[in-house]
Amino acid sequence: MDQTLIEQLNRWHEEDEQQQIVDTLSAIPEEDRDYEAVGRLGRAYNNLGLYEEALAHLGTIAEAGERDAVWHYRVGYALFHLQRYHEAAEAFATANRLEPGDPDFEYFLQMSRGRAEKQLRQERRLAAKREAALQSGGSTAENHTPFAGMSLADFWEDSDYARKEYVSAPPTDEMIASVEEELGYNLPASYIALMKQQNGGIPKNTCFPMEEATSWAEDHIAISGILGIGREKSYSLCGDLGSRFMIEEWEYPDIGVVICDCPSAGHDLVMLDYRACGPDGEPEVIHVDQEGDYEITFVADNFEAFIRGLVHSSEYDTSDEDKITDLHNVAHGGFSPLLAELCANVTELDQIDQKIRRICTQIVEEKGHFSFHADERSYLMYDVQFWLYTKSYPDTDRQRYLDIYPNIIAFGAGEFSQGGYGPGWISGWLDLRLKEGRIVKEHGRIRFTDQAAAELIGRLKEA
Incomplete structure (x- = not known):
């Protein structure tokens, strides 16, 4: 592809104009599309949620992509969303082997392996029940008085x-x-x-x-x-x-x-x-x-x-025990690998890890559990995570951040983790910060304004 087209595709990707990418690259005769064009076409189909189409196009460059971690990641991403978890895990494992340490590769590899195991158990259970139905003449309906x-x-x-x-x-x-x-x-x-x-x-x-x-x-x-x-x-x-x-x-x-x-x-x-x-x-x-x-x-x-x-x-009302556990974890629990990496890159203030722990301790004290919602301290922690990540990965666009967010704290691999989150909370926070002008979007990339970053650093210094 010529440089002018590459720059245009980059702009469309940054602006989340995926259909523009598909239309433009699809207009190129198939025999004239090079490896880069087909890879970008597959990525655009993935971003549109058209995973079968993505796989079909990525499959045409499989031989050339064998040593390309990004190609394996794109294939794995499509397979994951098609619930072909075993194949997805293999693709993400290859990507991670070719380029170790990428947080996206590691996150999807972990998720794919867990879901693949669960899917296998489900398939075995259903197969056993189908066999039992055949043995019983094709029906497993109740033959007793319900709720006796x-x-x-x-x-x-x-x-x-x-x-x-x-x-x-x-x-x-x-x-x-x-x-x-x-x-x-x-x-x-x-x-x-x-x-x-x-x-x-x-x-x-x-x-x-x-x-x-x-x-x-x-x-x-x-x-x-x-x-x-x-x-x-x-x-x-x-x-x-x-x-x-x-x-x-x-x-x-x-x-x-x-x-x-x-x-x-x-x-x-x-x-x-x-x-x-x-x-x-x-x-x-x-x-x-x-x-x-x-x-x-x-x-x-x-x-x-x-x-x-x-x-x-009431069988699951363990609020007192949960609060004690969460207080211990936010004070002493190990950070996820990604959060630890992001904190290590901070030079603007000292002991960012301890400041994060203090804010999260206050959250647990107020709520009785470790979770972020739409309150002031939760928004402060959304701000902190976004600032940390975009400092280290300045090319981040909206979708990349929403995809990687769970791997920082929400589903972090360490004890300092919430074990879950509501995606609506984080997307709502992001939309608000964009509307306020504290986060800006430039060529598809999102970041804090210099003033918003300075205000956040000031708040953290006081934490």
């Missing part, structure tokens, strides 16, 4: 909100058949039995113990309510916020029926999963995390087991 020996008289929470948003009249057989036809699945007998007792609502017990961590917590998930059979209420199976809406509009996997919403306001939910049993069988219950590329986590073998396993939220 379990009293449901005190199961539901009675509130005006629950009655308004969730609870419908008991479903008739005609309504059940109509909803099943619309959804394309036979509902479990236990689900129908519970809905005939009360058709949707908020249970008194809203937590389910988990063996695997999710976006909600390390050891449990929480639900806001259970969707009833009908169309009248928003939170019913065929309501305007029901199962098909979440699948078609929020792009949750089309593998079953959404039965529970969660406190994240749509960013995770609970589903019936019919992949192993087919539309007429007895589905598993799964948790699906939108923030993690719709990552699926097994919850229970069937709906009745899920209901029987729900526990009260």
Whole structure:
């Protein structure tokens, strides 16, 4: 490619004009595109979320890219978002071997390996259940009285909100058949039995113990309510916020029926999963995390087991112990490799690590736990992380920063870590700082203004 075109592509990339890049490079005859052009085309497709297209183009230069860490990273990035985690891990491992120490390579390698292991366990479980269904004549449906020996008289929470948003009249057989036809699945007998007792609502017990961590917590998930059979209420199976809406509009996997919403306001939910049993069988219950590329986590073998396993939220009220642990970790816990690297590059003031620890100790003292939200001290820590990172990596654009942010503190590899975060908090902070003019965007790169950086350094000196 000539230098003029390269400079134009760089500007478009910095300004996040990915479609311009695709249109321009696609207009070049395929036989005239060199290695650099195809690589940039693959990157642009990745940034547009068109991962299959990215892989197709990157595959045409596979031989030339064999010794290029960036090519392997771009391939891995597409594979990761296509949930082909084992292949993604191999690509990121190669990139990391060719250019050791890159925080993006290390972060995605760690994430890919963890998800690949989880995906393999899931595939083995589903295969075993499919085999069991074949052995039993193709059906694993319930053949006993649902909830035998379990009293449901005190199961539901009675509130005006629950009655308004969730609870419908008991479903008739005609309504059940109509909803099943619309959804394309036979509902479990236990689900129908519970809905005939009360058709949707908020249970008194809203937590389910988990063996695997999710976006909600390390050891449990929480639900806001259970969707009833009908169309009248928003939170019913065929309501305007029901199962098909979440699948078609929020792009949750089309593998079953959404039965529970969660406190994240749509960013995770609970589903019936019919992949192993087919539309007429007895589905598993799964948790699906939108923030993690719709990552699926097994919850229970069937709906009745899920209901029987729900526990009260007080079972997980460990606030006093959590506060003690978090205070210890923010005071003494090891920083993530990336945070340690960024702190080592600071020359403007002394003991930046201790200043960070003091601010975070104040956050834990006030909140009782280590997390950043939309309060003053959290915003100060968002500012600190951004300043540290863009000092060391001045070519950072918006998307790169949002991608790398979790690897600084939120999911840091050391003890000084929150173990999770809400992406909306960090993007909201960034949008505010841009609107205020404290962060500026130049040729796609984002940075603090000199005045904003000086003000932040002044605050840190006083910390």
